[in-house]
Amino acid sequence: MSNITAGRITDFLQSKQSEMIEMLKILVEKESTTVDKKLNDELGAYIAELFRQMTGGKTTTIQNDLYGNHIKGEFGSGTEQILILAHFDTVWQKGDILEKIPFKIVDDQAYGPGTFDMKGGLVQGLYALHALKELNETLSKKVVFLFTSDEELGSPTSQHLIEEEAKKSVCVLVLEPAISTEGALKTSRKGVGMFKLSIQGRAAHAGVEPEKGLSAIHELSKQVSYLYKLTDLKKGTTVNVGTVSGGTTINVVAAEANADIDLRVKTQAEFDRVIPIIKNLKPNIEGLQVEVSGGVNRPPLERTEEVVNLYNKAKKIAKEDLGFTLLEKETGGGSDGNFTAPFAPTLDGLGAVGDGAHALHEHLFISEMPKRSALLALLLKELGS
Ligand SMILES: [Zn+2]
Structure with a gap:
């Protein structure tokens, strides 16, 4: 790419900084807690209108009975496609903007519900395409x-749509926030497995005839110790038993016990190794029944060679055209990037730079908005050439 092109795009977006903040304020003040379909439908329609005006592209509304309608925007043409992901729902409740976290600007920081996660990234994405068009x-x-409405609940109604578009794409760019104030991209996200363990034993009086009982809690304690041994920090694999329950009262041998298990892995190979072990847990105490349900919740976003290639392209643009060092990091948390990773190389964290996702101090850095928007525009230019 010529320096002239890069310079034009960067200058154009720098000149739009105050417009970006105005748009951010509007989007933030249109509150959009995931479970409020009406609010999300309105915001989705508003974003679709912005997309058409700013990019000259077309939009399709994907009707959704449960949560807000999803919006698919299409820009330009070609036999191949690049997918960009953003969600417009937030974890904040209606009214939080008035009571808890008003939109406000302090120096270079813009505070408000969803500024960082991820309406800021969404604005940067719209302006990146706007720059290319203009x-x-x-x-x-x-x-x-894709602008989706239910990411904060794990994307129950958008997962399928996201996966279908990822299958058709050469790569996926996710506008989730960068990692904290350093602004690092996310090149590895752990996969998540969720399981329920239920143990059936046999009740008996703990004093009169304890030998007739089979304690589900005793069995559970053995299973929990075993599960923690599956953790392999070197491979990035961790097992956590997050809840346990069982028994009825102190003087009864427990007939029942349950646990919720969270498994995190960096690679599909580790899923393939550990999931069968968890699914096939056998009782240690004879006569008890052990049952496990559950499985993969999100696949891992693996730091494959293709992901590293994508990151290196972004890093080079940041260094040569924008004059900053773009870092990469891994995270244990999930995003929609986990769903696309099995189908197309995915680069995540291309959104806002700031801090405090889901927290009262949620904010982004205003001066980073045109820079990150330019990074995305130049990356699209590079990938789309
Ligand atoms: Zn998010």
Whole structure:
């Protein structure tokens, strides 16, 4: 890419900083807690209108009975496609903006519900395409921009849509926040497995005839110790038993016990190794029944060679065209990037730079908005050429 092109795009977006903040304020003040369909429908429709105006592209509304309608934006054309992901729902409740976390600007920081996670990234994404359109920078690939409404609940109604678009894409760019104030991209996200362990024993009086009982709690304690031994920190694999329950009262041998198990892995290979072990847990005490249900909740976003290639492209643009060092990090938390990773190389954390996702001090850095928007525009230019 020529320096002239990079300079034009960067200058254009720098000149839009105050417009970006105005748009951020509007989007933040349109509160969008995931479970409020009406609010999310309104915000989705508003974003669709913005997309059409700013990019000249077209939008499709994907009707949703449960949560807000999802919006699919299409920009440019080509036989191949690049997918961009953003969600517009937040973890904040209606009214929080008035009572808990008003939109406000302090120095270089913009505070408010969803500024960092992830309405800021969404604004940066819209402006990146706006810059390409206004400067007549055509790409040879189509860009599909999905705006979804239920990420904060684990994307129950958008997962399928996201996966279908990922299958058709050469790569996926996720506008989730960068890692804290360093602004690092996310090149590895752990996969999540969730399981329920239920143990059936036999009740008996703890004093009169304890020998007739089979304690489900005793069995559970053995299973829990075993499960923790599956943790392998070197491989990034961890097992956590987050809840246990069981028994009825102090003087009865417990007939029942249950546990919730959380498994995190960095690679599919570790899922393949550990999941069968958990699913096939056998009782230690003869006569008890052990049952396990559950499985993969999100696959891992693995730091594959293709992911590293994507990151290196972004890093080079940051260094040569924008004058900063772009870092990469791994995270144990999940995003929609986990769903796309099995189908197309995925680069995550391309959104806002700031801090405090889901917390009262949630904010982004205003001066980073045009920079990160330019990073995305230049990356699209590079990937779409
Ligand atoms: Zn998010």
